[in-house]
Amino acid sequence: MKSKNKLTMCLSVFALAGALLAGCNGAGSKASDSSPSASPSASASPSPSASASAPPDANQPVDGGSIVISSFSDIVSINPIYVQDTASGDAQGIVFANLYDLDRQGNVVAEPWSLAAELPTISADGLTYTVKLKPNAKWSDGQPVTADDIAFTLNTMKNPEAGSPGISNVDKIDTVAKIDDQTVEIKLKQVFSPFLYSLFTPLAPAHVLKDVPLKGLEKNAYGSDPAKTVTNGPWKWTAWEHGQYLTFEADPNYWGAQKPHIQKITYKIYADQNTEVQALLKGDTNMTEAVPLTMLDTVKKQKGLNVILAPGPQYEYMSFNFKDDNFPDKYSPFKGQKTRQAIAYALNRQGMVDNILKGTGKLMNSPFLPGSWADPGDRAVNYNYDAEKAKQLLADDGWKANKDGILEKDGHKFSFELQYNAGNSRREQVAAVIQQNLKDVGIDVKPKGIEFSAWIDQNVTPGKYQALLLSWSLTNPDPNGESIFSSKYFPPAGQNAGWYKNEKLDDLWVRGYSVIDQNERKKIYAEAGQEISTDLPYVFLYQYGLPQALDATIHYAEADRPEPSLAYGYLFHAINWWVTPK
Amino acid sequence: MTEYLIRRTLQSVLILLLITVVTFILIHAAPGGPKQIYLSPNLSQAAAKVQEHNLGLDRPLPVQYVNWIGDLLRGDLGYTFKNHIPVGEIIWPTVGHTLVLMGAAWLLTLLIALPWGIYNSTSEYGLSDQTASFIAYIGFAMPTFWFGIILQELFALKWNLLPLSDMWTMGKEGQIGDLLLHLMLPVTVLTIGFLASYVKYARSSMLEVLDQDYIRTARAKGLGEGRVVFRHALRNALIPIITVLGLDLPVLVAGAALTENVFNWPGMGRLFVQMAVAREYSVLMAITLLTAVFVIVGNFVADLLYALVDPRVKLSRKGGAAA
Numbered sequence: 001m002k003s004k005n006k007l008t009m010c011l012s013v014f015a016l017a018g019a020l021l022a023g024c025n026g027a028g029s030k031a032s033d034s035s036p037s038a039s040p041s042a043s044a045s046p047s048p049s050a051s052a053s054a055p056p057d058a059n060q061p062v063d064g065g066s067i068v069i070s071s072f073s074d075i076v077s078i079n080p081i082y083v084q085d086t087a088s089g090d091a092q093g094i095v096f097a098n099l100y101d102l103d104r105q106g107n108v109v110a111e112p113w114s115l116a117a118e119l120p121t122i123s124a125d126g127l128t129y130t131v132k133l134k135p136n137a138k139w140s141d142g143q144p145v146t147a148d149d150i151a152f153t154l155n156t157m158k159n160p161e162a163g164s165p166g167i168s169n170v171d172k173i174d175t176v177a178k179i180d181d182q183t184v185e186i187k188l189k190q191v192f193s194p195f196l197y198s199l200f201t202p203l204a205p206a207h208v209l210k211d212v213p214l215k216g217l218e219k220n221a222y223g224s225d226p227a228k229t230v231t232n233g234p235w236k237w238t239a240w241e242h243g244q245y246l247t248f249e250a251d252p253n254y255w256g257a258q259k260p261h262i263q264k265i266t267y268k269i270y271a272d273q274n275t276e277v278q279a280l281l282k283g284d285t286n287m288t289e290a291v292p293l294t295m296l297d298t299v300k301k302q303k304g305l306n307v308i309l310a311p312g313p314q315y316e317y318m319s320f321n322f323k324d325d326n327f328p329d330k331y332s333p334f335k336g337q338k339t340r341q342a343i344a345y346a347l348n349r350q351g352m353v354d355n356i357l358k359g360t361g362k363l364m365n366s367p368f369l370p371g372s373w374a375d376p377g378d379r380a381v382n383y384n385y386d387a388e389k390a391k392q393l394l395a396d397d398g399w400k401a402n403k404d405g406i407l408e409k410d411g412h413k414f415s416f417e418l419q420y421n422a423g424n425s426r427r428e429q430v431a432a433v434i435q436q437n438l439k440d441v442g443i444d445v446k447p448k449g450i451e452f453s454a455w456i457d458q459n460v461t462p463g464k465y466q467a468l469l470l471s472w473s474l475t476n477p478d479p480n481g482e483s484i485f486s487s488k489y490f491p492p493a494g495q496n497a498g499w500y501k502n503e504k505l506d507d508l509w510v511r512g513y514s515v516i517d518q519n520e521r522k523k524i525y526a527e528a529g530q531e532i533s534t535d536l537p538y539v540f541l542y543q544y545g546l547p548q549a550l551d552a553t554i555h556y557a558e559a560d561r562p563e564p565s566l567a568y569g570y571l572f573h574a575i576n577w578w579v580t581p582k
Numbered sequence: 583m584t585e586y587l588i589r590r591t592l593q594s595v596l597i598l599l600l601i602t603v604v605t606f607i608l609i610h611a612a613p614g615g616p617k618q619i620y621l622s623p624n625l626s627q628a629a630a631k632v633q634e635h636n637l638g639l640d641r642p643l644p645v646q647y648v649n650w651i652g653d654l655l656r657g658d659l660g661y662t663f664k665n666h667i668p669v670g671e672i673i674w675p676t677v678g679h680t681l682v683l684m685g686a687a688w689l690l691t692l693l694i695a696l697p698w699g700i701y702n703s704t705s706e707y708g709l710s711d712q713t714a715s716f717i718a719y720i721g722f723a724m725p726t727f728w729f730g731i732i733l734q735e736l737f738a739l740k741w742n743l744l745p746l747s748d749m750w751t752m753g754k755e756g757q758i759g760d761l762l763l764h765l766m767l768p769v770t771v772l773t774i775g776f777l778a779s780y781v782k783y784a785r786s787s788m789l790e791v792l793d794q795d796y797i798r799t800a801r802a803k804g805l806g807e808g809r810v811v812f813r814h815a816l817r818n819a820l821i822p823i824i825t826v827l828g829l830d831l832p833v834l835v836a837g838a839a840l841t842e843n844v845f846n847w848p849g850m851g852r853l854f855v856q857m858a859v860a861r862e863y864s865v866l867m868a869i870t871l872l873t874a875v876f877v878i879v880g881n882f883v884a885d886l887l888y889a890l891v892d893p894r895v896k897l898s899r900k901g902g903a904a905a
Contacts, residue, residue, distance in 0.1 A: 077665040163632035215636050219666035242672050244848045270854055271843035282746040453614030
């Protein structure tokens with residue numbers, strides 16, 4: 001049975017795209033893997049009792065024990081239809097099994113703990129996805145997870161009345177039809193290859209929620225009351241003290257063949273990141289998802305703490321606004337391609353990565369994450385720091401220095417406001433570097449920090465700014481960027497906040513999601529990468545990560561180590577982790 | 583007296599109503615809303631609009647206010663917008679937590695400040711007085727969060743003597759001993775901050791009284807110094823101190839946001855900051871209202887206490903003396 005599953009999995013992966021074979025290998029070898037734990041050596045462990053309790057077994061998983069994970073924000077709701085903030089996403093990942101999961105490389109896979117039995121089969125025309133559930137998957141109240149749950153979840157998310165933030169992941173769905181208790185057939189309105197990633201989702205229980213009116217669904221206690229939140233993952237939700245902590249305990253009736261080792265997880269909420277790090281140093285918590293860069297050195301120096309530094313699934317950019325109305329003299333200075341390229345050359349991006357990001361960053365030249373399958377590599381233009389070249393390009397584009405040394409063109413001074421959210425120390429530092437770098441080539445930048453919520457409301461969403469610093473988190477690894485770069489998505493309805501229009505790119509995005517074959521897609525995104533890095537709606541600054549820190553009580557096999565390149569990757573394969581027995 | 587009480591109560595209700603109107607307008611005038619916190623390439627504005635509608639955020643402000651006040655009169659503080667949790671469920675525990683923390687600090691402050699201030703007034707510019715001045719300067723000048731972090735660094739991290747933060751150790755909720763340990767650092771921080779002003783108030787208020795003619799008369803009569811200080815001077819000197827106490831009473835529930843943040847104390851101050859960031863209007867309104875109630879109650883209690891310590895104050899219709 002097991003080997004047969006594996007075979008179908010590989011075959012369907014093959015049908016999907018040959019390049020995905022690596023994903024199968026990873027999934028198959030996992031169970032027997034017991035390479036050394038990633039925590040520092042056993043001797044670094046501060047607890048003397050660790051050596052007393054059978055040191056030869058330090059690399060063998062043990063059941064029981066508990067961990068405390070810290071966070072600086074509380075959850076909102078863990079109803080899968082409404083989860084959108086990180087804290088709720090964390091909690092959701094602990095208590096819900098996903099229909100499909102991602103492997104370390106970001107490929108969609110059916111893991112032993114995924115609800116689906118095998119990868120979906122996709123019809124030759126690319127429009128029909130057939131999804132099969134594992135027959136033994138169960139909710140925490142004992143009910144089976146069925147095709148009704150898939151249909152309910154997707155149909156609810158897709159219905160505008162429900163107001164689900166996930167609507168854009170499922171709006172290409174035409175119908176969801178139940179074939180039998182374990183099987184559904186999802187028909188799309190058009191070929192849309194990123195849809196596969198929309199199946200990387202938890203499900204909501206139809207038997208609990210199907211009679212709740214859609215308009216009242218978000219207000220329903222499901223998702224905010226632990227007692228009423230029926231789940232289907234390895235742990236179940238046992239308590240929520242608002243603003244203080246959440247607790248989760250291994251579900252004794254969990255359906256999966258592979259059970260979680262860790263008995264209890266506490267998700268503890270702190271007032272801010274600094275207090276969080278203090279608690280980790282003191283030993284009150286065992287893991288934090290994001291150490292602020294200002295405290296990174298202190299954490300690294302502490303014995304028994306393991307810090308994972310790597311670029312993550314998010315990138316920072318400086319967005320140009322192309323709409324003239326946003327400038328006092330009704331003239332956007334960013335319209336010349338050479339001008340934008342000059343700005344890219346003028347910025348010392350490598351300097352920002354080295355000095356501000358402290359090992360968590362990597363240069364980025366296009367909106368596709370380096371190392372992902374869609375990474376255009378050298379096809380994307382890399383702008384090395386070169387102030388002379390920048391000055392040359394600006395001169396070519398008609399900018400001349402006035403008596404104050406500031407550039408001017410047709411009577412317009414090259415001066416703009418660079419917005420970012422106040423209190424974000426990384427962006428404050430980067431804004432200062434940009435101000436200095438551009439001053440060197442004759443451009444006047446006025447950095448301005450604004451309170452986040454107000455900023456998003458008044459500037460970002462309506463597209464009313466001159467230039468801004470912001471980042472995108474890529475919750476799934478699909479390279480489709482239509483909703484942020486295409487001229488179909490101008491504000492306020494769309495997220496192309498800089499009013500950028502490039503017909504060639506508009507077309508490339510459509511072509512990119514209209515083919516299923518990944519090799520074909522790869523070629524299209526290489527072209528998109530070249531075009532976007534030449535034309536520059538943004539200056540792509542860098543990919544950056546949030547340093548994760550864990551203490552020596554947490555153990556995992558090499559194959560189950562946290563994966564910083566994935567969203568929520570800090571709990572990657574946590575079902576296989578274990579803790580030092582106390 | 584009854585008439586006075588009724589009049590004060592009516593005044594208070596009117597003031598409260600005004601406060602709610604003003605804060606309601608101010609809070610909603612702040613740009614951004616409960617749904618603006620998130621920004622992701624996947625969240626469409628259309629979906630956000632539907633959410634706003636489902637949560638009642640798109641109704642006109644006056645309608646929202648009337649709904650809110652209507653619910654309030656029925657004893658319902660409302661629900662959070664984002665996850666529809668009763669506001670009371672969120673607020674009441676934090677009120678208790680803050681009362682414990684601030685109450686402890688306040689009591690300790692009074693126990694130290696009053697005797698010390700009185701003593702200092704009798705030996706002006708002595709060693710004790712100079713020390714108090716020194717502490718007062720430090721207490722005023724030192725940012726509380728900074729002092730808190732220093733204490734944490736030393737007592738919790740370096741010497742490992744006391745808990746770093748929180749109200750209880752996990753799993754020991756409800757144990758008094760554990761609570762006392764957790765109170766040590768934040769109460770120290772708060773007390774030093776409070777002490778600065780209270781010692782000074784007590785001292786200067788006493789000095790002023792000790793300078794009065796009737797004290798000289800008392801001394802001339804040949805009364806002992808102790809009798810002069812405690813029988814004649816203290817009662818009068820307490821009046822300004824009571825004013826300050828009354829004004830500080832709301833702090834007992836409003837909490838000290840910075841101290842609560844540094845020590846991760848699950849109190850109202852911390853809650854208010856979190857909820858302001860999240861734009862949870864109903865929680866913010868409830869906290870404002872609660873604080874306002876305490877301001878009014880504080881003033882009222884202070885007025886009543888005047889009458890107790892100062893026979894010249896009569897709670898009369900004109901109320902002039904009490905003002």
